[in-house]
Amino acid sequence: MxxxxxxxxxxxxxxxxxxxxxxxxxxxxxxxxxxxxxxxxxxxxxxxxxxxxxxxxxxxxxxxxxxxxxxxxxxxxxxxxxxxxxxxxxxxxxxxxxxxxxxxxxxxxxxxxxxxxxxxxxxxxxxxxxxxxxxxxxxxxxxxxxxxxxxxxxxxxxxxxxxxxxxxxxxxxxxxxxxxxxxxxxxxxxxxxxxxxxxxxxxxxxxxxxxxxxxxxxxxxxxxxxxxxxxxxxxxxxxxxxxxxxxxxxxxxxxxxxxxxxxxxxxxxxxxxxxxxxxxxxxxxxxxxxxxxxxxxxxxxxxxxxxxxxxxxxxxxxxxQQTSLANPARPAPIPPAQSLTLQDVHFAYADAAVLQGASFTAEAGQTTALVGPSGAGKSTVFHLLTRMADPGRGRITLGGTDLRDLDLALLRRQFSVVAQDTALFDEPIATNVRMGAQSATDVDLQRALADANAGFVATLPQGADTPAGPRGSALSGGQRQRIAIARALLRNAPILLLDEATSALDAASEHLVAEALARLGQGRTTIVIAHRLSTVRQADKIVVMDGGRVVDQGTHDQLLARGGLYADLYRMQFKE
Ligand SMILES: Nc1ncnc2c1ncn2[C@@H]1O[C@H](COP(=O)(O)OP(=O)(O)O)[C@@H](O)[C@H]1O
Ligand SMILES: [Mg+2]
Structure with missing residues (x-):
């Protein structure tokens, strides 16, 4: 070297x-x-x-x-x-x-x-x-x-x-x-x-x-x-x-x-x-x-x-060091129908295999839920969809086009993401919310904050101009999550990815935010990861993952009737 x-x-x-x-x-x-x-x-x-x-x-x-x-x-x-x-x-x-x-x-x-x-x-x-x-x-x-x-x-x-x-x-x-x-x-x-x-x-x-x-x-x-x-x-x-x-x-x-x-x-x-x-x-x-x-x-x-x-x-x-995520020389146009499909996707961090042949389709304009035990590889699917990394084997398509044939920046522009650990920066809250949606008006910004149930922002000393602190440290976990949701709402992209988006909220706020997210998800391709299965019942399709594979998929009722992993998980939560 x-x-x-x-x-x-x-x-x-x-x-x-x-x-x-x-x-x-x-x-x-x-x-x-x-x-x-x-x-x-x-x-x-x-x-x-x-x-x-x-x-x-x-x-x-x-x-x-x-x-x-x-x-x-x-x-x-x-x-x-x-x-x-x-x-x-x-x-x-x-x-x-x-x-x-x-x-x-x-x-x-x-x-x-x-x-x-x-x-x-x-x-x-x-x-x-x-x-x-x-x-x-x-x-x-x-x-x-x-x-x-x-x-x-x-x-x-x-x-x-x-x-x-x-x-x-x-x-x-x-x-x-x-x-x-x-x-x-x-x-x-x-x-x-x-x-x-x-x-x-x-x-x-x-x-x-x-x-x-x-x-x-x-x-x-x-x-x-x-x-x-x-x-x-x-x-x-x-x-x-x-x-x-x-x-x-x-x-x-x-x-x-x-x-x-x-x-x-x-x-x-x-x-x-x-x-x-x-x-x-x-x-x-x-x-x-x-x-x-x-x-x-x-x-x-x-x-x-x-x-x-x-x-x-x-x-x-x-x-x-070069990124392995090459941007294609002549990128394909972004397809209008925004369905997402994983075909036999394999992925490993270093040597640890995480996804081992996962396949499913999230239909355009519908809500797909990803459920499964912790460590099943759900968040990893989001990483691959947004091309933070490429699959080792298999392929992922957007509207039928391989993600690797699309312009990377344009591809990422298709997504609004609320990740498990969305980062905030030591800048005014308004600037944090505007990340990825710089041209949004103040009115849109206020609406996004309201929809994310982030009313607390108005009560801060400088309102939306209050700095979020390094890595968002001036806010509580639930507050950070609501800012991240407001950011995704404001971005208003065609595809919505929600990874435990409301996990840090109390039941009352969760209910309000879930409503706003449901409204946002309407007509958009949406993929939700949620542990609380009560929040995924309404999904058009539920994909059950375990050990890096898709083990089952269907609607809530179909999966319950089939009595597999989903039914077990659901019953366990229901008992609580
Ligand atoms: N940065 C990483 N390095 C190595 N292994 C990782 C890393 N992130 C996740 N993993 C492994 O990948 C598996 C799936 O992780 P993840 O997709 O986050 O699961 P889930 O979101 O379903 O809980 C886990 O077993 C975890 O140990
Ligand atoms: Mg996860």
Whole structure:
């Protein structure tokens, strides 16, 4: 799964860097100026010694002083400039990556979300891009500034004495192999640190969403211990990654030590012999001392890049995931008669078979009820009808056309769904109800709320403008369900799917809402899942499911007369 670095770079360039080339080029230019000041400074040391200190040239002292000051001013301005530009660009690049990730993740299948829990995805979208944000600066400035500094300093050193230069840097090539090894290690450990960070985020997500359950069951210590274990893994990996990265500049210092000692020995003897001036030696010495600084930084860039690459690879892995729900190139038109048929449908979550050859038809304009014990696969049928996933075998048709031949967005537009766990968002209730029906008028909105028996909305402090709270947490279960029903009513789509739509309501509200839903269902293809069999008696057809199969179907009276599973379920409830 290791993407080649060139692939990562071309993706970054194409999607995130190319449109900022102007700003990046300006930053690189300023970095080059800052880098060149190092060479200039070491070059000025020679006249400082040979003309000012030793030559006692009073004219030269002024120009050398001014030149040194000028170099520092240039460095200050260039350094400030590129840091400001980069800080801004780094934020924007990370923001762009986040946008790209989010947009892509939303296209993926439910199967992807089962493998990748919310916490882990949050860590990918936010954590991995944040890691990168901290690495752009060092990487780019090393490339812009340190490469130029290195070249200019080496130029000065070579200009003074190529043999000295050679002695000083002869050890550098020895580093290539260990540096490559270290980089690899940094990348691997950084990847496992990011992996652990995702696990930490998942744990936190679970704890905060399950906080009431944790308190009620006294599981605080258990959860803390789980978190500690995850954290220990993260700390270990992160520490390994950081210490491997820190070893890179340390290695370069070791080579520097050998180089300096060599030049000191050889050059020192030459000065004593009078073949070289003190100014030349000092200039060279400063140049070499300064050379190792950018060299070390370029070395840490190797580490930073290896860490960045771990994050980039994780992002790329998500972006490379494709939904298996292909949209047909030339979609068939949506059929006018909206009957729904399952033909020998098989479906499995990972390896767990859920539907094992389910077949039935929900006739156009009629109400079909799905009943059966919990776990029979009823909700899964709704998932497949709305193409959250495709069946493994068999087919599902709408008006005789395979769902896979229809445009996905158009297909989903045919459904109003009240699911078992319809999501609300931390936006005004009105906005929540309008999801999927943006063009509805206020009058329609009020009617939908009234039909859903959601009169409570009017009594809230800001009425329909009251925020629903994150994941609808400001509302009770029954209130959330009524908002979800209002949403489905307002959407007013040709097919109505109701999955335990009134299960959280009290008997009185249920009666009212059931009436509104019955009114809405009139003339529409409706499929209802309900545990309370009293609510499905009126259905045109009742489909009985068990263990992923349709075991019986017919009207209430037919099924009771036949005395199968339905009759058993009905009698059990009737006794209650
Ligand atoms: N996300 C999932 N991952 C794995 N198995 C699942 C998942 N969702 C449901 N199942 C399994 O599929 C079966 C049918 O689930 P479902 O369709 O929700 O049943 P019903 O709505 O009839 O109660 C259950 O046995 C359940 O364990
Ligand atoms: Mg269900």
């Amino acid at each position: 290791v993407a080649p670095a060139s692939g990562l770079l071309s993706w970054l360039w194409r999607d995130h860097l190319r449109q900022r080339w102007g700003a990046l080029l300006a930053a690189l230019g300023l970095m080059a100026v800052e880098g060149a000041t190092a060479g200039l400074l070491s070059w000025l040391i020679r006249p400082m010694f040979d003309q000012v200190f030793l030559g006692e040239d009073r004219g030269a002292v002024v120009y050398v002083a001014l030149a040194v000051a000028g170099v520092f001013v240039a460095r200050a301005l260039a350094g400030f400039g590129h840091r400001v530009i980069l800080a801004r660009q780094a934020e924007r690049i990370s923001a762009g990556l986040q946008r790209q990730m989010l947009a892509h993740v939303m296209t993926l299948d439910l199967a992807f979300f089962q493998i990748n829990p919310p916490g882990a995805l949050i860590e990918r979208v936010r954590g991995d891009t944040a890691t990168l944000r901290g690495l752009w600066g060092p990487i780019l400035s090393a490339l812009g500034r340190d490469v130029v500094a290195l070249l200019s300093l080496l130029g000065v050193a070579l200009w003074i004495d190529w043999l000295w230069t050679l002695i000083a840097i002869v050890g550098v090539p020895i580093l290539i192999l260990p540096l490559a090894r270290l980089q690899n290690r940094v990348r691997q450990t950084a990847a496992s640190a990011r992996e652990s960070a995702a696990l930490l985020a998942t744990r936190l997500d679970e704890v905060f969403h399950g906080i009431t359950t944790i308190k009620l069951t006294g599981s605080e210590a258990h959860e803390s211990a789980r978190y500690d274990r995850a954290q220990a893994g993260y700390l270990r990996a992160q520490f390994r990654s950081e210490s491997s990265a820190a070893a890179i500049p340390a290695l370069i210092d070791l080579v520097a030590a050998a180089g300096f000692a060599g030049v000191m020995l050889y050059g020192g003897l030459q000065i004593m012999d009078g073949t070289k001036t003190l100014g030349e030696f000092m200039s060279f010495f400063v140049a070499m001392a300064l050379v190792f600084e950018p060299l070390r930084r370029l070395g840490s860039v190797g580490g930073a890049w290896a860490q960045a690459r771990a994050s980039l690879e994780r992002m790329r892995a998500v972006l490379d």
